Amino acid sequence: MAELQSLDPSTPLFAQFTQDTGPIVLANTFVVPPERTEAFLVLFRRQAEFMQAQPGFISLQMHKGAAGSRLLMNIAVWESTGALAAAFGSPEFQRLAAEFPDDIVSYPHIFERIDA
Known part of the structure; x- marks a missing residue:
C-alpha cells in the first residue's frame, strides 16, 4: 500500500474528513519511482473508475510533473x-488502494x- 503523508501535519487527511463542507477539491500528489509510473497509472485508472461511480463525485484530472519529475498529481x-x-x-x-506498491508516497489534501 502507498504510504500516506500529510502536506500540512496539523491537518491530516482524516481530520479534514470531519469538517462537513463542499464542494471540495482533493489534490493528491504522488511520488512515484520512474520505473513504476506505467504500472502506477494502470492501478490509478482502476481506482479512478471506482471513484467516478460514487455518489458525490464531480470530476478528476491526473497531471504529471514536467522535466522528468517523479510527481503525479490527481485533482x-x-x-x-x-x-x-x-x-x-x-x-x-481500500482493496484497490492496498494494491499500490509500498515505495509510492501519497500526499492527499482537501481544499x-x-x-481571490
Missing part, C-alpha cells in the same frame, strides 16, 4: 467531504475554493 472535485470520506472508506476502495 478531484467532490460535492462534499462526506461524499469523499464515504468513497474513501469503502471496502472496495475549499475561495475568492
Whole structure:
C-alpha cells in the first residue's frame, strides 16, 4: 500500500474528513519511482473508475510533473467531504488502494475554493 503523508501535519487527511463542507477539491500528489509510473497509472485508472461511480463525485484530472519529475498529481472535485470520506472508506476502495506498491508516497489534501 502507498504510504500516506500529510502536506500540512496539523491537518491530516482524516481530520479534514470531519469538517462537513463542499464542494471540495482533493489534490493528491504522488511520488512515484520512474520505473513504476506505467504500472502506477494502470492501478490509478482502476481506482479512478471506482471513484467516478460514487455518489458525490464531480470530476478528476491526473497531471504529471514536467522535466522528468517523479510527481503525479490527481485533482478531484467532490460535492462534499462526506461524499469523499464515504468513497474513501469503502471496502472496495481500500482493496484497490492496498494494491499500490509500498515505495509510492501519497500526499492527499482537501481544499475549499475561495475568492481571490
